[in-house]
Amino acid sequence: MKKHFNCSAIAIMVLSCNTVFAAALPSGVQWHSNMDEPLFASPEAQFGGTLRTYLASFPQTLRSVGPDSNSGLRHYFMDGVPKLAARHPNTGNWIPQLATAWAFGDDNQTVYFKLDPKARWSDGEKVTADDYLFMLSYYRSKDIVSPWYNDFFTNKIESVVKFDDYTIAVRSAIKMTDDELMLQINLPSNGLQPRPEHFFKPKKDANNDGIDDDFVRRYNFKSEPTTGPYYMDKVKKGKSVTFRHVGKDWWGYSNRYYRHRYNVEKVRFTVIRDNDIARKHFEKGNLDTFGLVLPSLWHEKANSKPYQNGYIHKFWGYNQVVQGAGGLWINTAQPLLDERNIRAGVTYATDFDGMIANVLRGDYARKPHGMGFGHGGYDRSDNTPPAFNPQLAAEYFSQAGFDKIGADGIRVNSEGQRLSFAITYGFQPHTPRIAYLKEQAKQAGLEFTLNLVDGSSAFKYVLEKKHDLAFINMSGGEIPAYWEYLHSVNAKPQTNNHTNFRSATMDRLIDSYDREFDLKKKQAISHQIQKIVSDEYLIVPGYMVPYTREGYWRWIKYPTPAMTKHTEVMFSVVDLATFWIDQQEKEATLAAMKKGKTFAPVTVIDDTYKL
Template sequence: MKKLILATSVSLFSLSGWAAELPENLNWQTNWDAPKIGSPDAKRGGTLRTHLQSFPQTLRTVGPDSNSGLRSYFLDEMPSLVKRHPDTLAWIPDLANEWAYGDDNKTIYFKLNPEATWSDGEPMTADDFVFMLQFYRSKDIVAPWYNDYYTNTIASVEKIDDHTVAISTATEKNQEELMYTLGSLVPRPAHFYANPRKDENQDGIADDYVRRYNFKVEPTVGPYELGRVQKGRRLTFNHVDDWWGYTNPYYQNRYNVERIRMRVIRDNDIAMKHFEKGNLDVFDLVLPDIWHEKTQSEPYKKGYITKFWGYNEVPVGAGGLWMNSAMPMLDDINVRKGILYATDFDGMIEKITRGDYSRKPHAMGFGHGEYDNDGATPPPFDPKKAIRYFEQAGFDQVGADGIRVNDKGERLSFAITYGYQQHTPRIAYLKEQAKQAGLEFTINLVDGSSAFKYVLEKKHQLAFLNMGTSEIPAYWEYFHSDNANKTQTNNHSNYSSPALDKLIMAYKSEFDTAKKYQLSHQIRAKISEASVIVPGYMVPYVRQGFWRYVQIPDNAMTKRTENMVTSGRVMGFGTFWIDEEMKDATEEAMEDDKAFEPVTIIDDRYKL
């Protein structure tokens, strides 16, 4: 018999089978009429070979060091209760087949797909959503953001029966935001974490969760489970046998390859050579110098490799150059404002990225509709204006090396932390331009996932970093005082203010959509005034190369496509497939030095 776990001050139902009652006269809804996502031409089978630039710090999806690496494979892109259709943006069934709104503006009832199972064969049930809340509220996961969100935003998860749950928010929300908040929830496998030691806390989560599960493979409801892992070198994802997802028409003809093999190749140039030799099947061509200059070799000219460029309408998250306001000198707003005008992102976009990228209008991102439709524009590069601010901060002298100093002899010098070698030319450009204002940027390249760990530990002065986002922008994690001056939070600027706290909390609880838009505008204005992030760039498209036997549907892009073919960063929608006959023909052609017609596909239907 399973032990009953009681949670204080929350409405939780245990794994013992207790159930809430289903209200009468609910209006159950579903949506099986949206266009299907996969192609009927898709073929099952084959192995996709791709690469990672650094091995993940952990296989956990929460807790220290988890917010990078392969997180999207394990959590962010996993099936949730419902999903947005990637083109119509209407809600469609995912783990839940039907849903109904309660009359309290807080609750949605979900009927789960009874066919859904975990990759280890255990059925996925309402208990796994009950456990999800218990899991995220536990202090043992060492994840303050999750502790807060799943306490102060998600109020309760109640089991009606094995395949019906009622989930509620803490505050009233309009239907669209309510579904956005609750429909995106992903279960956790209760059976995987069951039976903790007797000496552990009564929340059901192991006291040593962080260490115990650092490299344990959690069962998944997604199409691929992690198989062989060679730490620091490579790992393999295997397709889940008889995956339940194919009972959902929106998953049919998707996730077609049997295996995804990833090897760690830290140097991008070396990885590209492996790709062009046929050792990798896909390679990201987002970087302008790669697309425009380095794709003129024989494999492209002979049609062995397809070049693909597709535009999307994916919301863009916060980012650019984050300033750690807890660091000396950066606690002076005049220094920060000077940095805003001494950082030449516009020139970097034009000179280094060939104008392919676009400037973010605001530090908190773009593409959230009315939430960020406030007419914001990024600060221009203006060395003279930067100098005026630096002088107000006391840096009114110029050293022999051209860098400003104050009367204490402190140099106006800050290190920029970043994680990828290919970004070095961009940082170098910013460094050279900043000298015009007497500002020195030094370069602090930290390997991949280690760079984000470095920033989470708040060791940085400046961080060259872009964050993900969703359709409704989040502000609490980035700017509320609860997350300032703490490690393992996303307040990378360590900035907060009582006025901003008040606006953020009002924004989180606001029911009226129009008022929420206005609060968003006010928050963005306050963030601009704080001058803690130099708005960076955005890349509103997908650019990849893949061998000709990696096939994609006609008109393959959707508004929400972030990767056409699975790479080491994002799993994507899995609409591609491998044509084994074409692969054999391609290998024969290479042996015979036979060429095909070169192929470059440009899908600009969603170009802004």
């Protein structure tokens, strides 16, 4: 008999101090399935072929949790695999994934789920309620060395209860609206995902939680079973990773919303460390798709012979994806930046609008607020990004004692200290953008220096709070997250409080926000929090990119319209994955290229969901 340590107040009978089993479901439970929402994939889709893409670096681990797990492949292990339910990408209504139906308790804390009995792990084992009970032990275990997940599944999720093999209840630690409960349970990055209990067979388990004491080392490069359509098939360390489709009999295809999606049979990632080299491989036909979001790529470099000859097509599709917090994060723990007047001066001396117009060709849009955009009633209606105003910036700097101009044009105070701050960023193509900010800031007597720290090391540098200013955009959910970014508890290394801001008033608001059940009151608190962020000049709002731009060889096909409101990447099997490979078209194209036959150039712009 399996023992689980997930006590709950929901219809349980206690056998001993730590072992529980469920009695009957409460009477009057009303189940929801939403099986009549519109479809968004194409019945013309073909199954088969290999999508050839690339990674800039080989992942440091194949684990989905624990140290170094936040890599480019984590989407395949965690974020992109089925949850219990998901938002329909256009209507926003909840639709089934691993659950076939759900119901809400009267306590505003509990959601009941009927699991799909057809669901299988990629190794063929059934997905059952026991995998969700084990999930809670897994995420709460200290052995996974993942404090964030330990905290979330201890302090946000109170319990998971099993009623039978295919019926469970999830109880939140706090009261929420029905929609908020579903969001918390089904978030892409940290939603409730079953864990394959049959796969984890610990050799040493001193805590008796079902997890190896040496979990991090033991599972560093082991691929665990998945409920998604793709499992890891081959790994050549440092060179490539290949995912293979479970097959046409994947359990998900019994769900109408999964039909005609995830159409490629394999996905092969080759490690190509330089983006320009990767682009050249793409134009030679060694890769099937390539991202063209950068203006220099779309407007300049995506005009070579393969494009002119119609072998490669260009796609620009707009979306309405929520934009997370981001821009220029000001570290208030650094000297001078702890003063509001200095932060205000930095804000008005930062010319994001000019960067967008002059460096980014006007392609991007300005974020209305540093905490993001697209949260509906949670966002203030009067959010407006501060305009570049070097004269106003100079006034703030003067009030802070920097009222003299040095020989080099940079302001100094009475002690001869120069007004200079470094901007930390992690992507070399962003250098012209930061360089533009640097030149414009001189008008206010402010010096920006460029601190390029390559790749993931840049984020680590910021997590350690070594930065003055950090040029970072974070992902975001439908409901703004404030605790991780702004609470004093998080004003320390290895957290997302990139501003190091400490305020008792802010802490009280965030605590109230996290506890508030009434939607209008919660949104009102959100407005107060956003106003403090603006008034304290903590984040200079940056830009947002409400679209995807990609190049693809003409054998890649997709529905019409191609985009949904929430399509972030068109040719990825961890997004909605409605595209497919037309093998006949591929053979015909390759034959035409050998004969020198060309086609008309093609640029597709899907503005169905352009705001």
